[in-house]
Amino acid sequence: MTTTVGIPAGWPATEEQARAVQDELRERVVLDERGPEPGAGHVTGVDVAYDDARDVVAAAAVVLEAATLRVVAEATAVGRISFPYVPGLLAFREIPTVLAALGALGRPPGLIVCDGYGLAHPRRFGLASHLGVLTGLPTIGVAKNPFTFTYDDPRTPRGSASPLLAGSEEVGRALRTRDGVKPVYVSVGHRVALDNACAHALALTPAYRLPETTRRADALCRRALREATAAL
DNA sequence: GCGACAG
């Protein structure tokens, strides 16, 4: 089942308003919890696909059993595009539809894995942090690109990592999930420690560079977008 | 002012 959502009342309309929201919500991020252990409970991947020309956005949430990485639930939602893509303001483009997909799950998501950043963000409040604060749930971000941050290339073996730096501040970690393959960029979202976030990223990558959560969510939201767009 | 910039 795919639910349909509109743009929430009071949603920021300008970049200035969006940045103000980030500055306010940032105060509510919780960074002193270790978070659930890898392999325990459930892990949920969320992702979003767009058709800007037709003003359609589709989100997917896929729940995996953490111990086996088996899919136990999934849901999708479609809506209107709620914000343009602006580096640093990605959350305003993705969150309304993602929340709808999570709500359609009908069960607790456990740890949420986002396709993007948490603390590794110009104002230390990326998508994963934002989604964490809004849901109260533990979240982490696993991104495919280093954005503006710097890092030394991790050693070749899977599991190697090096600090992801904003100047001299460690805002995340470049983590090798496959031998000799480009690392992923892990950062804390809400209620999870960085070491534990990296442990989760490794537990979710038994076969591919990207976590099973984001691979499943990516495939599902693309399918939902195709189907939502086919009838137009 | 110019370029770079998660998805």
Add this chain to the structure above:
DNA sequence: ATCTTGTCGC
């Protein structure tokens, strides 16, 4: 993100 075929390699 998205537009897009074949191709090199394990």
